[in-house]
Amino acid sequence: MMKILKKAQERTEEDRKELSRMVQEIIDNVRGNGDEALKEYSRKFDQCERVSMRVSKEEVREAYMQLSPQEVADLKAAASNIQAFAKAQRETVKPLENFSPMPGIFLGHRIIPVKSCCCYVPGGNYPLYSTALMLIIPAKTAGVERVTACSPVMKGTGKINPKTLAAMDIAGVDEIYAVGGAQAIAAFSYGTEEIAPVDMIVGPGNRFVTEAKRQCYGQVGIDFVAGPSEVLVIADGSGTPEIVAADLLAQSEHDVNAKGMVVTTDEAFGKAVMEAVERELEQLETADIARKSWETYGEVVVVSDLDEAVNLVNEYAPEHLELNVQNPDALIPGLCNYGSLFIGENTAEVFGDYASGTNHTLPTLKAARYTGGVWVGTFLKTCTQQSMTPEAMRNIAPLVSRLADGEGLKGHRQAADIRFTSQK
Structure with missing residues (x-):
């Protein structure tokens, strides 16, 4: 019998009509007025007076000068792991030639990269330079000819965060633009005087960016429509409550709408995790956001056994799924709906966020029922052919x-x- 120790507040449907109207207005303005509209929004939202949105090589060089040698080395080390895994994944996607379902008919397919893409790197509460690596490296590894990236400027400066710029450069980007928001999605979908349109846009963003991707889909390809970050931990009570609590709050600090959830077979462990969360919140520097997120959307559920846990997880389809159990291999065959899987207590979700090599741009809000995360294959088309x-x-x-x-x-x-x- 399932027992809820801490219940999450139901997500209310945001005023979608008003959001949709506002985003449509931005898209129409960019389509009609091009660069002037982009500059207008930059002034309005970011106090940015840039004349050109294209980031120069000189700006990239200046960004490196603001980073320590250790920061640059760290970015390169993370990039190396991400690229190695992307290359390994690319090798699994192969062309097919001369398959014959009957004599004289020859079928096959080619693997063709999209020609161009835009990698949207959020600014928001934090400069998510890791996202630059996660988006650009798979696109380049897939063979995309023109890989562009954009990110909002740091308010009042007219410049993208220097670490984000360095990460974009290390990842091998071809063009960088200092623009964000729904207006950036519109610009890369339809084109402006300065920005040539692309075939695909990938990357997370706020609700305006997400709605713009939804509205521009069809004109341009997208990865998926992503919502607030999520982590779910299956625990059998054999682990360390403080470690589970740390992983929950690592997601909760993203924004006030993020969600952390524990599904456990051990009620005492569930209560211990809740107590550990409260202790960590007392000293966590990002507690203002993390506490609100945890109090609103955090959830702790006790189930009768691990089979029930697996069924509940498949129904929820979380973005990140951690297996904090003694025998995780026994659970894996039954798990089918998740964005990325983290097996065992040693395998922190944050390792995947930054440097282990798997991608952190993942489906949320139950989208894991029908899609995985961004990977090399996101940028590849499987195109069939036949002759007889x-x-x-x-x-x-x-x-x-x-x-x-x-x-x-x-x-x-x-x-x-x-x-x-x-x-x-």
């Missing part, structure tokens, strides 16, 4: 003619029949 011999054509044409006729599509039938009759 005259004999194979004569064999298949009557079948296709009958199938087309059954649907009432006489033009389809004729396209099959004419080949059959002309080859007799």
Whole structure:
């Protein structure tokens, strides 16, 4: 019997109509007025007076000068792991040639990178320079010819955070633009005088960015529509409450809408985690955000056994899933809905956030039911092809003619029949 020790507040549907209207207005303005609209929003939202949104090589050099040698080395070390895993993933995606379902018919597919993409790197509460690595490196590894990146400026400065700029450069970006928000999504979707449009936009953002991606989808490809960050921990009571508490608060500090959840078979452990959260909040520098997030959306649930835990997790489909249990391998085959999996107490979710090599741009709000996170394959198209011999054509044409006729599509039938009759 499931028991809830701490219940999360239900997420209320935001005023979607008003948000949709505001974002549509921004998109229309950018489509109609191009760079002038972007500059208007930059002045309004970021107190930015940049003449050109394109970041120069000189600005990138200046950014490196503001970083310590250790900071640069750390970015390069994280980039190395991310790139190594991306290359390994790329090697698993292969073309297929000359598959024959019947004699004389040859089927296959090619793996083709998208031509261009924009990697949206948030500014927001924190400069998420790690996201620059997570988006740009897989795109470059996939073979995207033109990889652009954008990020909001630090308010009042007219410049992107120097660590974010360095991360973009280390990742191998081709173009960088100092612009953010829904207006950036519109610019890269439809193009302006300075910004050429792209084929795909990836990366997280606030609700305006998310809504803009939703509205521009179709004009441009997107990774997915992402919401607030989530972590769920399955625990059997064998772990350390303070470690679980730290992982919950690591997500909770993202923003006040983030969610941390524990599903445990041990009620005493669940209570110990809640107590450990309160102790850490007393000394956590980001406690203002983390406390509000935890109090509003934190959840601790006690279940009768690990099978029930697995069923609950698959229903919830969390972004990050941690297995803090004695025998995690026994649970893995039953788990099918999650963004990324962290196996065992040694494997902190934050390791994946920064440097272990897997991607941290992951599906939220139950999107893990139908998609995984950003990876090399996000930027690849699998495009099929076929060819056939005259004999194979004569064999298949009557079948296709009958199938087309059954649907009432006489033009389809004729396209099959004419080949059959002309080859007799």
